[in-house]
Amino acid sequence: ALSMCGLAKEYQSADYEKKNPWLVSISILRPGRGTETCKGTLVSEKVILTAAHCFTIDDVADQIKVKIGQKNFPVAALKSHPEYTVGKLRNLGIPEFYDYDVALLTLKDKITFSAEARPICLPCTAGTTRALRRPHPQTTCREHEQELMSFGNIPALFLTPCREKHENTVGLRRRTVRIKNSDKKQSCEADAKKAKQYKNVTEVSQVVTERFLCTGGIEPEVDPNTCKGDSGGPLIIAKRMRYIQVGVISWGVVDVCGKNLRTCDSDNILERAPSHARDFHINLFKVLPWLRQELREEGLDFI
Numbered sequence: 001a002l003s004m005c006g007l008a009k010e011y012q013s014a015d016y017e018k019k020n021p022w023l024v025s026i027s028i029l030r031p032g033r034g035t036e037t038c039k040g041t042l043v044s045e046k047v048i049l050t051a052a053h054c055f056t057i058d059d060v061a062d063q064i065k066v067k068i069g070q071k072n073f074p075v076a077a078l079k080s081h082p083e084y085t086v087g088k089l090r091n092l093g094i095p096e097f098y099d100y101d102v103a104l105l106t107l108k109d110k111i112t113f114s115a116e117a118r119p120i121c122l123p124c125t126a127g128t129t130r131a132l133r134r135p136h137p138q139t140t141c142r143e144h145e146q147e148l149m150s151f152g153n154i155p156a157l158f159l160t161p162c163r164e165k166h167e168n169t170v171g172l173r174r175r176t177v178r179i180k181n182s183d184k185k186q187s188c189e190a191d192a193k194k195a196k197q198y199k200n201v202t203e204v205s206q207v208v209t210e211r212f213l214c215t216g217g218i219e220p221e222v223d224p225n226t227c228k229g230d231s232g233g234p235l236i237i238a239k240r241m242r243y244i245q246v247g248v249i250s251w252g253v254v255d256v257c258g259k260n261l262r263t264c265d266s267d268n269i270l271e272r273a274p275s276h277a278r279d280f281h282i283n284l285f286k287v288l289p290w291l292r293q294e295l296r297e298e299g300l301d302f303i
């Protein structure tokens, strides 16, 4: 049968690759200009979903390294969303524009799923219908959206690296945020204008388009924030121990990390971020036609 998506090892002592077997680390080697790192998710046996802004027009597939679990995999192709245009608003004094900030990497070879490498569930696929324990094929894509993106402050999680206190190894932590799909959505989005690079933004909808989900801030609870290195990682909704990706981490108002990694056990009071530190994620429900088209041969059975 089709392998089940969004399933992970849940026992406490499992290492983080097994607890998050879909998380992919991406490094883009730029000779003479160092390496950029981003995150991504495994969505099928050979396709990874990430952010388009991790790449530049000159990057080619063989500069890109993908690590899943402890193993490296060569990349065959990179395809950014056709409407992603980082320089689109430069003439308005807006240096970076993140609309449609999604991309797909195709691996050279299909990978064999294992405890360390398993796909996450995508909206409007048969796998998500099963993960939500809803009847297939009766359940519609709209019903997925109604269930997952209901009105309100929706609990969601993202993954961020951290420094294990004792050894100086890098761990990974799940951080819980609330997607402001409520009366708090407007104030969440309004804080986008507090980014210093966005001082020329006159109307927030210039940079926060329909494609974005907004998290962060201190209402209704203090949300942790993303860092640049989290770009391309998933925004996940957990339903009864099944994990469904609803967003791709795109950009934030404040890079709270700078260079140092947070320690894995520090509580978020110590790392107080300003209340206008908000994060913006591409809503996968808003790029479905592109996902269906590009993933049509991956056996995901879109509904």
Ligand SMILES: CO[C@H]1CCN(Cc2c(C)cc(C)c3[nH]ccc23)[C@H](CO)C1
Pocket (backbone or CB within 6 Å): 095, 096, 195, 196, 197, 198, 226, 227, 228, 229, 230, 231, 232, 249, 250, 251, 252, 253, 254, 255, 256, 279
């Ligand atoms: C135009 O600039 C504004 C948007 C991009 N922000 C950088 C950034 C990116 C690129 C990606 C992710 C995931 C980030 N998480 C936190 C910051 C941050 C800067 C602030 O640093 C402000």
